[in-house]
Amino acid sequence: MARGAQSLGRIRAPGLALALAIAGFLGAAVWAVAAKAAGRPGHLSAADWSALRFTILQAALSAALSVGLAIPVARALARRRFAGRGVLITLLGAPFILPVIVAVLGLIAVFGRSGLLNELLALAHLPQVSIYGLAGVVLGHLFLNLPLGIRLILQGWQAIPSERVRLAVELEGSRWRLLEWPMLQSVLPGALLAVFLICLTSFTVALTLGGGPKATTLELAIYQAVRFDFDLAKAAQLALLQLALGAAFSAVAYRSGAALGMGSGLDRRGISVAPTGRLPALADSLWIMLAAAFLLLPLVMVVADGIGGLADLPSGIGMAALRSVAVALAAAALSVALALALALGGGPLATLAGSLPLATSALVVGTGVFLMLHGLTNPTRAALPVTAALNALVGLPFVFRGISSAVEEIEANYGRLAASLGLFGRARLRLLILPRLRRPLGFAAGLAAAMSVGDLGVILLFSGGDQETLPLMMYRLMGAYRMDAAAGVALVLVMVSLALFWLFDRGGRTNADA
Template sequence: MAQRALPLIWALLVAGLVIGPVTAVVWRAGGLAALGPAEYDALWFTLWQAAVSAALSIALAVQVARALSRQRFPGRGLLIALLGAPFILPVIVAVLGLLAVFGGSGLVNQLGAMLGLPRIDIYGYHGVILAHVFFNLPLATRLILQGWLAIPAERFRLAATLDAPVGRLLERPMLRRIAPGAFAVIFVICLTSFAVALTLGGGPRATTVELAIYQAFKFDFDLGKAATLALVQLALGVASALALLRLSPPDGFGAGLDRLQARWDGRTGPARLGDALWIGFAALFLLTPLAMIVIAGLPGLLSLPTEVWQAALRSLIVALGATALTLTLALPLATELGELAGLLGVAVSGLVLGTGLFLIVQPFMRPADAALPVTLLVNALMALPFVLRILRPELDAARADYGNLAASLGITGPALWRIVLLPRLRRPLGFAAGLTAALSMGDLGVIALFADGEHATLPLQLYRLMGAYRMEAAQGAALLLLMLSLGLFWLFDKGGRADA
């Protein structure tokens, strides 16, 4: 009974950490406010762009993940790590890279002008969808790739021996288990889009709910309207999670002997060519903007001011603390109820969450003194849905395959985790830790509401350099932030790339 109650207690704790700040904003506003036509237009745009962005990300990720799962080549592990970079980039840095490729004077338009093709305008709804696919394709690819790597090698051997169709017998059941949950997470991410719509939306027709919340705060200071929109956004996130997570059937492959996979279905000429084209497309689409960031940032990297390095140290502390807290919360929460509670962190507006925390701590202490701890907490809550989506399928499969055997041998409690579960979670735990650390390194949200000059993190210092038109130093700081984020991701994900 106590073991069953533990996930419920953790779920209630996480829900309270999210709902408490929202309640504080509603209380301070004196109640909720009515929504007008502009807010309903923003709601409609938010829903359809999130659905299109998530569907495109999943559809492309299935092809890229299949190609990576069945082909082996030198540098494959490094390529898999680099393909995850766009998702962990600070949004404004990634947007600058996209503009360098797809903007008015970007590489694509320069090449199109040479070929006599019409000019591409990245601003508008298509720019928002392009940016969302750029950010979320790496996450979807890694989530689906984890599903492929979790299929026991013996199933592929048996399929090859019987000359059975791998796609129908192995791949489709795995995708029915993994894809709906991945779609749910990406859909909720796109629901809360702010910086992408702000920079690439191009006007009121491409306004998301999160951007409408920002406008209510920044220009109208209408806390009632901001709180109402935040609750609508939260309800959408919870509803999408309930609807889509229920579509994920349990794993039916059973246990294996933990052997390395050997794929025979990708050895034909057409299969190799098709896989090479998909891998090449993903590398070109995702890595070209990163290369533009590196080229622009190299001149200013060696002459960064002291405050940038100090801010980088604060960001490292926040990232490592958020990673430890997220994993501590995620392991007992890796159930259906826990995953639903975890999704609250990304479904609620980060602006409202930060403002609510500001209102809560203001009577007791100077907000700037709480900047780093509050940022650490919010980063942990925002990363929790991704970590749970990574861990839960693997943990469910391990419990289903080995739970009864472990119980019959008297292996329970900490021994069950140490002997049975954690060894089989090594790959997803490494990926989850790397993702959390990198996302926390690049976060610019709550820290902007709390921090003063002595508590700025590296992303906030980067924005301040850009605001002061110190562009060479800003580009150098952007490159430093990219290097630190990728470095943390690679370091933790080294365990996650085992058997890759």
């Protein structure tokens, strides 16, 4: 007789097969990269080393700033109650569905050459600031990851039981030493690692705000090697370097169980014993206002400029939107199907396969796919299907995490009842899993679709002239300094992204029984 807990009829087979398929696909891509790189003798050039250094430097700075500045903001949000607090916390989830290129456009409108900040500085006869280079890349990453940092740390603050806060207050002990510092010690490493990993593979920010010999990341160098130098062996060599970097830090994150997620948006009602006194209250308000202004102003500019730019929309916008939506829907369907199959089976192999794409990056796997297709056909022909597939893969870790924890909860609560009723296979899926999974499935599909619709990396690597998606169209317009038209496309892109997320998320909520 087998010993220990029983599996109770979970649907394992498809998940196991897909876990192997995912590993196989990633393995093949890496193999193609490695084989190509091996064919290129010679060492890394000075430029390559500089790209490696810049990649690590910008990721480290971005992580330190995003998390460091998130601490006072999260603390203020945790202990103050004010009108609009809930909305603000919800908005902190927005960067996940905000296309990066749109965020960049908003940042340029505020911090760019003729942006709000420089106009103010000019009025005050102060020297101008530049948004390009290291500072710009870090600024972009700060904008995109500060919200994640705040949410992750806020979760830690909210997890401190109110009884303990009361106890600390009664004992007149130092709340910092007794409660907050120990909490931060457990939360900060994971948050730092999460932001660092994201910035390690962030392509769009480096593409638009970085560049040049001093501010090129490995991913940007890969893209340039493929598309400008047509030096595939060089691209492969760089991809291998990026892979090693990503894999090493992912392994650290995986072993330390670092938080991969979006943090909590839970507005939990507990007592919040804020320190009395005018100075802390003033400091808290200041932090909240600064963070809100920093995060909201670029978005306001996107909308304001976008409305003005709608008149300048290029003629191809309709087709580009259709292509974007089609790619996003395909990516979402694939990502959710993979995640569902993996989650149904559960177990360490599924978890590993579901997180494996994190260790790679879209550009690295994209290079591998490019190399594999290169001998067979013109890779640009497959731009859209490849974009959908790679977006699905890149989104998989996020989608898998949400679905997997929901499936585990269903199995924990109802697995025994289902087993006793002989509810297996398709009937289990139809009568138990899918009805109870509607909300997380809807949310995950919305997230995957929104992440895919904003992708610029893969499509740029593969695109020919006639396969424009909305982000690509935006990027080309920005490159041609047609900023009005780009702003119009940005607004359309945001609307499409929001609509996709909203429709899926909404669909999951309707008629979902508690």
